[in-house]
Amino acid sequence: KEHGSVFEDLSLLDGRELNLTGEGEPERVSGVGMSASGLKILRARPVLGRVFAPDEDQPGKDQVVVLGHGFWQRRFGGDASVVGRTIQLNDQSHTVIGVLAPTALPWGPSDFVVPIAVPPSDINQRGSHWLQVFGRLKPGETVERAGAEMSAVAARLRPLYPAWKQSWGATLVPLHEQITGKVKPTLLVLFGAVGCVLLIACGNVANLLLAKSASRQKEMAVRAALGASRWRVIRQLLTESVVLSLAGTFLGVLVAFWSVGAIRGLDAVNLPRTQELGLDLRVLGFAVLVSLLAGVAFGLMPALHTVRDGLNDLLKDGARNTGAGSRNRVRSGLIVAEVALSLVL
Numbered sequence: 071k072e073h074g075s076v077f078e079d080l081s082l083l084d085g086r087e088l089n090l091t092g093e094g095e096p097e098r099v100s101g102v103g104m105s106a107s108g109l110k111i112l113r114a115r116p117v118l119g120r121v122f123a124p125d126e127d128q129p130g131k132d133q134v135v136v137l138g139h140g141f142w143q144r145r146f147g148g149d150a151s152v153v154g155r156t157i158q159l160n161d162q163s164h165t166v167i168g169v170l171a172p173t174a175l176p177w178g179p180s181d182f183v184v185p186i187a188v189p190p191s192d193i194n195q196r197g198s199h200w201l202q203v204f205g206r207l208k209p210g211e212t213v214e215r216a217g218a219e220m221s222a223v224a225a226r227l228r229p230l231y232p233a234w235k236q237s238w239g240a241t242l243v244p245l246h247e248q249i250t251g252k253v254k255p256t257l258l259v260l261f262g263a264v265g266c267v268l269l270i271a272c273g274n275v276a277n278l279l280l281a282k283s284a285s286r287q288k289e290m291a292v293r294a295a296l297g298a299s300r301w302r303v304i305r306q307l308l309t310e311s312v313v314l315s316l317a318g319t320f321l322g323v324l325v326a327f328w329s330v331g332a333i334r335g336l337d338a339v340n341l342p343r344t345q346e347l348g349l350d351l352r353v354l355g356f357a358v359l360v361s362l363l364a365g366v367a368f369g370l371m372p373a374l375h376t377v378r379d380g381l382n383d384l385l386k387d388g389a390r391n392t393g394a395g396s397r398n399r400v401r402s403g404l405i406v407a408e409v410a411l412s413l414v415l
Contacts, residue, residue, distance in 0.1 A: 078205070080105075081111050082104060082203060084102065084202065086101050100181050102183055106124050115171055119166070120168045134165050135159065137166060137182055152166050213244060221240050275315075275368060283373075303373070308373055311365045316362070330347050371400065
């Protein structure tokens with residue numbers, strides 16, 4: 071922290087399991103310890119009270135605790151008067167100074183946060199590596215530059231402390247990547263797969279609409295004979311395809327809503343912040359837009375084929391459908407495209 075110049079601040083971090091007593095039934099609670107600056111680095115805002123003062127991680131200071139939102143609701147019933155009360159953690163008195171917002175911690179909910187008070191005797195144990203460190207880069211700094219600087223600092227310190235594990239260095243990982251792993255490539259592949267599934271579904275629907283249009287040729291011919299323009303016929307067929315696509319979107323949103331609820335209920339799913347999963351309005355807007363575009367794009371083809379195939383001639387008894395060959399070629403092309411996309415999947 072003293073030798074670096076790329077961080078706004080750094081904080082220690084470790085996980086803790088403590089016994090809560092003196093407040094109803096005893097309970098084993100899970101939380102984290104961090105430096106006094108940790109919650110400010112995370113921009114974690116309390117819904118009640120405050121976060122740690124700069125000196126509250128010093129040995130000998132009064133012991134304080136910040137409660138997690140879910141734990142506060144479950145154990146204390148959301149009582150606002152909990153701030154200022156004293157609770158017993160591992161038979162030591164801790165004063166509650168605040169309650170965090172539900173999504174304050176990036177790795178998910180914790181029952182509590184306490185400051186790490188590291189005595190000088192522990193700081194001097196250079197060979198003991200049991201704490202994690204996280205920090206916030208200054209504006210304009212990069213992870214690569216910060217990693218190079220930390221490696222240089224480690225190299226300068228290593229010869230000064232013989233107890234240092236000589237093969238150890240410094241590695242920086244973005245906190246998002248540390249929590250979720252390198253999920254971006256996987257998500258991009260899944261996004262591409264979803265796109266292929268959408269195209270296959272659109273191809274299927276377009277094929278069905280083409281087949282349906284063949285059976286409606288005389289109906290459309292009658293409409294044209296009664297005065298309907300080609301644009302009027304196309305507009306009707308497009309409206310039907312868009313309504314069909316919106317109905318599919320509505321059913322898909324319902325399935326997504328039920329699925330998200332089911333995933334949140336699976337305690338065995340090893341995903342961080344599972345309880346925060348939900349339907350994002352931006353994603354829903356994108357889905358509706360794609361559905362509208364798909365309805366127009368894949369409804370336009372059958373509509374154009376319908377009005378192009380000589381509607382007036384179809385009214386004559388025994389008239390041959392001159393557009394059947396073209397329609398069959400389009401349907402065959404759609405089937406080929408669907409098989410190709412399926413093979414990619």
